Amino acid sequence: MGRGRTRLGHAPIPQPGIARNHVTDRHHRQLDLERRACRACDAVLQGRIRPGVHPRYRRRSSRTGRPLFPTRVPPPRVLIAGTERTTTGEPLPQITTVVDFARDGIPSLTLSGFVDLHLHSTASDGELPPAAVVERAAAAGLEAIALSDHDTMQGLPEAVEAGAGLGIRVIPGCEFSVAAPWGELHVLGYFLPLQSPDLEAFLIARREDRHRRAQVMVAKLERLGVPLQMEAVLSVARGAALGRPHVARALVELGVVPDIGEAFNRYLGWGRPAFEPKELPTLRQLADLVHADGGVLSAAHLKDRATRTNLKRLKESGLDAVEVRHPSHPPETRARILHHAESLGLLPTGGSDWHGDTITGSGHTAIGSQHVPAEWLARLEAHRGRTPDTA
Numbered sequence: 001m002g003r004g005r006t007r008l009g010h011a012p013i014p015q016p017g018i019a020r021n022h023v024t025d026r027h028h029r030q031l032d033l034e035r036r037a038c039r040a041c042d043a044v045l046q047g048r049i050r051p052g053v054h055p056r057y058r059r060r061s062s063r064t065g066r067p068l069f070p071t072r073v074p075p076p077r078v079l080i081a082g083t084e085r086t087t088t089g090e091p092l093p094q095i096t097t098v099v100d101f102a103r104d105g106i107p108s109l110t111l112s113g114f115v116d117l118h119l120h121s122t123a124s125d126g127e128l129p130p131a132a133v134v135e136r137a138a139a140a141g142l143e144a145i146a147l148s149d150h151d152t153m154q155g156l157p158e159a160v161e162a163g164a165g166l167g168i169r170v171i172p173g174c175e176f177s178v179a180a181p182w183g184e185l186h187v188l189g190y191f192l193p194l195q196s197p198d199l200e201a202f203l204i205a206r207r208e209d210r211h212r213r214a215q216v217m218v219a220k221l222e223r224l225g226v227p228l229q230m231e232a233v234l235s236v237a238r239g240a241a242l243g244r245p246h247v248a249r250a251l252v253e254l255g256v257v258p259d260i261g262e263a264f265n266r267y268l269g270w271g272r273p274a275f276e277p278k279e280l281p282t283l284r285q286l287a288d289l290v291h292a293d294g295g296v297l298s299a300a301h302l303k304d305r306a307t308r309t310n311l312k313r314l315k316e317s318g319l320d321a322v323e324v325r326h327p328s329h330p331p332e333t334r335a336r337i338l339h340h341a342e343s344l345g346l347l348p349t350g351g352s353d354w355h356g357d358t359i360t361g362s363g364h365t366a367i368g369s370q371h372v373p374a375e376w377l378a379r380l381e382a383h384r385g386r387t388p389d390t391a
Contacts, residue, residue, distance in 0.1 A: 113143065113374050114141075114142055114143065114368060114371050114372055114373060114374060115142055115145060115146075115372050115374050115376070115377045116137060116142055116146070116351045116367055116370065116372060117145070117148070117171065117173070117188065117190065117298075117350060117372060117376075118146065118175075118188060118300065118323065118326070118349075118350070118351025118352060118353045118354075119133055119145055119146065119147055119148060119352065119353075119354050119367065120133075120147075120148065120149055120150070120175075120353075120354065120356075121133045121147060121155045121159070122155070122238065122240055123147075123149040123153075123154050123240055123241065124149035124151070124152055124240055124241045124243060125150060125241075125243040125244075125245035125355060126149065126354075126355045126356055127355060127356025127357065127358065128356060129155075129158065130147060130155035130156070130159035130162065131158050131159065131161075131162035133145075133147065133159065133354075133367075134159050134162040134166060134168060135162065135166065136367050137168055137367050137368070138163075138166040138168045140366075140367050140368040141368070142168060142367070142368050143168070143169065143374050144169035144170070144171060144374065144377055145163075145169075145367075146170070146172075146188070146190055146351070147159045147171075147172070147173055148173035148190075149174060149240075149241065150175050150177070150210075150241055150243055151174070151175070151176065151203055151206040151207055151241050152174065152203060152207060152240070152241040153172065153199075153200075153203065154241075156172045156173075156192075156194055157194060160172065160194070171190055171377070172190075172191065172192045172193070172194060173189055173191075173192060174188075174189045174192055174203070175187070175188055175300065176188075176189060176206070176286055177206070177278055177280055178280055178281055178282060178283045178285075178286055179281065179282055180305075181310075181313075182305060184277070184278065184280060185283065185300075185302075185314075186299075186300040186301065187283065187286060187298065187299055187319070188298045188323065188349065188351075189286075189296070190295060190296050190297075190298065190349075190380055191294060191295045191296060191380075192290065193293045193294070193295075196293050198289055198292070199289050199290070199293060202281075202286075206241075206281075207241045207242070209278055209279045210241055210278070211242050213242070213276045213277075213278055214230070214233055214242045214246070214247060215230055217244070217247055217268065217274050217275070217276050218230050218233060218247070220273060220274040220276065221247075221251075221267060221274045224273055224274065226251070226254075226256055226274075227254070228251060228254060228256070232250045232254065233246050233250045235250075236249045236250045236253070244264070244268045247263070247268060247274075248260040248268055251267070259358075260358065282317070283318055283319065284317045286318070287318020291318065294384050295384070296321060296347075296380055296384060297318060297320050297321070298319070298320065298321035298322060298323055298347070299314055299319055299321070299323060300323045300326070300353075301323055301326045301328050301329070301353065302323070303328055303329065303333065306337045306340065307340070308340045308343070308344070311340050311341065311344055312344055315344055315345070315346055319346065320346065320347060320380075320383060321347035321348065321349045321380060321383075322337060322340075322346050322347075322348065322349070323348075323349050323350055324337050324338050324348040324349065324350050325348075325349075325350025325351070325370040325371070326350060326351065326353060326370065327352060327353060327365040327369070347376070347383060348379075349372070349376060349380065350370045350372035350376065351370060351372060352365050352366060352368065352370050353365075354366065354367045
């Protein structure tokens with residue numbers, strides 16, 4: 001009998017060096033397909049496409065505005081202009097395209113009615129100048145964006161001016177870093193004043209600490225045998241608020257690593273040999289400043305840390321909202337965060353966390369890819385001037 005052949009009812013004869021109980025990739029693929037197969041609990045309704053929803057969230061996920069609710073959008077003009085015809089010569093009928101907004105990074109046919117509240121520029125660790133970021137957003141058809149650079153608002157005047165010329169609203173924002181029980185929490189501030197002495201003094205202190213941090217990371221890299229100089233990092237940053245991506249880009253230019261991702265994996269990520277933490281203020285300190293200027297605060301990309309207990313504590317410290325739609329949040333995480341947020345009186349926000357075309361991955365996607373409804377921005381604006389304790 002040839003190798004690998006079996007008698008009826010017998011297991012296959014193993015290949016040399018492979019255990020008899022070895023599980024093949026083909027077996028894993030088959031199991032994966034079986035798990036993905038439609039089940040009775042996966043409600044399939046005409047005109048809707050969505051994954052299975054946990055019974056706890058099924059009713060909530062079917063309502064308009066929920067992260068798992070698929071919205072109908074107009075088809076591309078090429079499909080309805082009559083230029084495309086059937087084999088009989090008749091124009092193709094108008095069609096309705098279904099887009100499942102719960103999936104990360106799905107390109108939409110139109111972004112009318114959507115906003116992106118988490119974008120970065122060269123004012124911090126983004127790749128494009130503020131005006132160019134606004135141009136990208138306008139080209140995508142977004143109604144409004146929030147420029148939210150790390151610990152700086154220096155790019156906002158340029159962005160606001162560009163938005164006025166392009167007909168897209170620019171919300172003055174900033175991404176702050178504060179202390180959290182697990183270490184560091186990123187918080188997005190919205191509707192910030194372009195001129196605020198107290199807030200600017202706070203941000204200057206944060207940028208000074210970022211400079212200190214970069215110096216320490218460069219020193220750690222030098223001790224590891226990496227000949228990186230601080231001047232190279234400053235050259236990459238070009239006056240922006242320093243961050244780890246600037247150190248990473250300097251390492252790429254030096255030829256130490258092939259790309260930014262490898263720089264983080266090898267040297268700069270949390271727990272890696274060149275990592276250095278920031279000196280962090282408390283959320284309450286930040287909330288007092290932002291609320292005094294009529295702004296609102298939203299916790300960014302919490303992922304699995306967005307438990308009801310954590311969100312309740314953050315709200316007690318001054319939080320107004322929580323980022324629901326983010327590239328790192330799968331559909332079930334979005335549904336869970338939205339459920340907790342509504343039960344606690346926190347508003348939902350979302351954004352692509354776009355830094356540029358070369359900084360991608362599970363945490364960063366294309367501008368507008370998260371399909372954040374403009375209604376969420378309207379609710380944020382209505383909340384201005386109201387503290388979380390009175391909201």
